[in-house]
Amino acid sequence: MNTPALVSILRQGHYLIASIHTALDDSQMIRFQQDLIEQIGHHRSRGVIIDVAALDVLDSFGSLSLRNIAEMARLRGALTVIVGVQPDVAFAMVELGMGTGSVHTALDLEEGLVYLESRVANAVTDMTLGISG
Amino acid sequence: MGGLDGEHDVAALIPMVRRVVGARVTDPDVADDLVQETLVRVLGATQRVEPGMLEPYAIVTARNVVASMWKAQDRHRRNQHRVVDLRPAAAPDENLLAGEEHVAIAEALGRLSERERRTLLAHEVTGQDTRTLADELGSSAGAVAAQLNRSRARLRVEYLLALEQREPETDRCRPVLLALSSGERRRQQEVDAGRHLLECQLCARLSQPLLQRGHPRDDQVRIPIHSDADIVRARQGARELAARLAFSKTDLTVIATAVSEMARNIVRFAAPGEIVAELLEAPRLGVQVVARDTGPGILDVEQALTDGYSTYHGLGMGLPGARRLMDEFAVASEVGRGTTVTMTKWQPEGRR
Ligand SMILES: [Zn+2]
Numbered sequence: 190m191n192t193p194a195l196v197s198i199l200r201q202g203h204y205l206i207a208s209i210h211t212a213l214d215d216s217q218m219i220r221f222q223q224d225l226i227e228q229i230g231h232h233r234s235r236g237v238i239i240d241v242a243a244l245d246v247l248d249s250f251g252s253l254s255l256r257n258i259a260e261m262a263r264l265r266g267a268l269t270v271i272v273g274v275q276p277d278v279a280f281a282m283v284e285l286g287m288g289t290g291s292v293h294t295a296l297d298l299e300e301g302l303v304y305l306e307s308r309v310a311n312a313v314t315d316m317t318l319g320i321s322g
Numbered sequence: 323m324g325g326l327d328g329e330h331d332v333a334a335l336i337p338m339v340r341r342v343v344g345a346r347v348t349d350p351d352v353a354d355d356l357v358q359e360t361l362v363r364v365l366g367a368t369q370r371v372e373p374g375m376l377e378p379y380a381i382v383t384a385r386n387v388v389a390s391m392w393k394a395q396d397r398h399r400r401n402q403h404r405v406v407d408l409r410p411a412a413a414p415d416e417n418l419l420a421g422e423e424h425v426a427i428a429e430a431l432g433r434l435s436e437r438e439r440r441t442l443l444a445h446e447v448t449g450q451d452t453r454t455l456a457d458e459l460g461s462s463a464g465a466v467a468a469q470l471n472r473s474r475a476r477l478r479v480e481y482l483l484a485l486e487q488r489e490p491e492t493d494r495c496r497p498v499l500l501a502l503s504s505g506e507r508r509r510q511q512e513v514d515a516g517r518h519l520l521e522c523q524l525c526a527r528l529s530q531p532l533l534q535r536g537h538p539r540d541d542q543v544r545i546p547i548h549s550d551a552d553i554v555r556a557r558q559g560a561r562e563l564a565a566r567l568a569f570s571k572t573d574l575t576v577i578a579t580a581v582s583e584m585a586r587n588i589v590r591f592a593a594p595g596e597i598v599a600e601l602l603e604a605p606r607l608g609v610q611v612v613a614r615d616t617g618p619g620i621l622d623v624e625q626a627l628t629d630g631y632s633t634y635h636g637l638g639m640g641l642p643g644a645r646r647l648m649d650e651f652a653v654a655s656e657v658g659r660g661t662t663v664t665m666t667k668w669q670p671e672g673r674r
Pocket of ligand 1: 522
């Protein structure tokens with residue numbers, strides 16, 4: 190598990206809410222990536238919200254890491270939405286030539302949840318998984 | 323960036339990884355978990371390996387993951403019966419250390435000239451002021467003070483060398499260490515101290531105590547870059563320094579992002595290195611960041627500055643990305659010796 194000071198991963202129904210609380214170095218980011226993917230598998234989560242509001246910078250590695258998480262989550266059947274990208278961080282990402290790719294972003298946690306509800310709820314019913322939060 | 327997505331097409335590796343794991347593990351749930359762990363590891367390494375290496379790397383990783391699971395199970399079985407505690411290593415003997423220091427000081431003093439030693443001891447130990455010493459030596463107080471500073475700088479260098487119990491390997495070492503010890507910036511430039519520190523392990527180590535003493539310059543931060551934790555330190559250091567000017571929050575993030583890219587390039591391809599950020603007053607207010615490394619150097623700088631090239635060769639968005647973020651960007655590279663990138667962000671006109 191991660192040190193609570195760096196990141197937290199909370200389970201809410203069939204969603205996971207992962208918050209990054211401080212700037213992460215590469216090893217910590219890789220660790221976070223691994224922990225999160227592990228938990229998605231463990232809880233059979235359908236959706237993941239990653240809150241990056243506390244990140245000072247999203248450089249090429251940070252951006253790619255988020256995209257990788259989303260891709261891995263998708264392979265495990267979970268949808269990812271990134272929330273809380275600060276405007277200045279977003280600006281620098283664009284100038285750098287990076288973005289979040291095809292990963293969906295939302296303003297904050299609330300909007301992230303709304304997005305997941307609209308996308309995942311249908312899918313869950315369709316797949317008749319029989320799991321409910 | 324379409325090119326990047328192609329590189330990270332990990333989904334395409336899944337059937338192959340499943341085969342490798344499936345051939346070794348029969349329990350489907352365990353196999354699922356091992357496949358997942360393998361993919362996570364491969365994803366973590368995609369930036370460090372060439373695209374063409376991804377598949378062999380995934381195979382090797384899958385085998386490793388399976389092997390380490392077996393090893394862990396085995397270890398667990400053996401440890402169930404273990405009762406002996408491993409005791410922590412004994413703390414170093416502090417008295418012995420103090421003794422070594424004493425010897426080193428005596429040895430360092432012995433390396434000064436008779437006159438230097440006498441003047442220094444008269445001032446530091448007996449407490450004679452520079453005017454009295456000047457009268458005795460038939461010199462001026464200013465000249466004595468300057469001589470004392472030089473002597474102290476030499477004493478610090480010789481003390482550290484004596485403590486290490488070794489002589490420098492090159493004849494550049496002493497001039498560099500002396501320039502650092504005395505804090506004379508022009509002299510440091512003349513002897514190219516920054517580059518020597520990257521090339522010489524001894525001086526790199528000794529520079530730590532030499533540069534940490536006294537009043538550090540407050541318009542400059544210097545962050546040695548060895549491992550990925552230094553990347554965060556570098557970008558935070560540069561941001562804090564730049565925040566003393568009237569940069570907007572966006573500009574500060576832009577600067578921090580560029581520093582992050584350059585520091586990561588050093589860690590990936592060219593460590594050790596350093597990032598030095600400095601506030602500029604002329605010709606305009608701004609912040610200049612120098613990223614210096616000891617890597618293989620760049621054969622074709624122009625090519626390395628184009629997006630496609632750097633992406634394909636695993637350099638990430640490093641050079642072209644950082645260039646877009648900053649106002650000025652210059653690369654000096656010597657193959658086999660290293661690369662120095664100097665980049666500047668000017669404070670927008672009219673801000674105070
Ligand atoms: Zn040296």
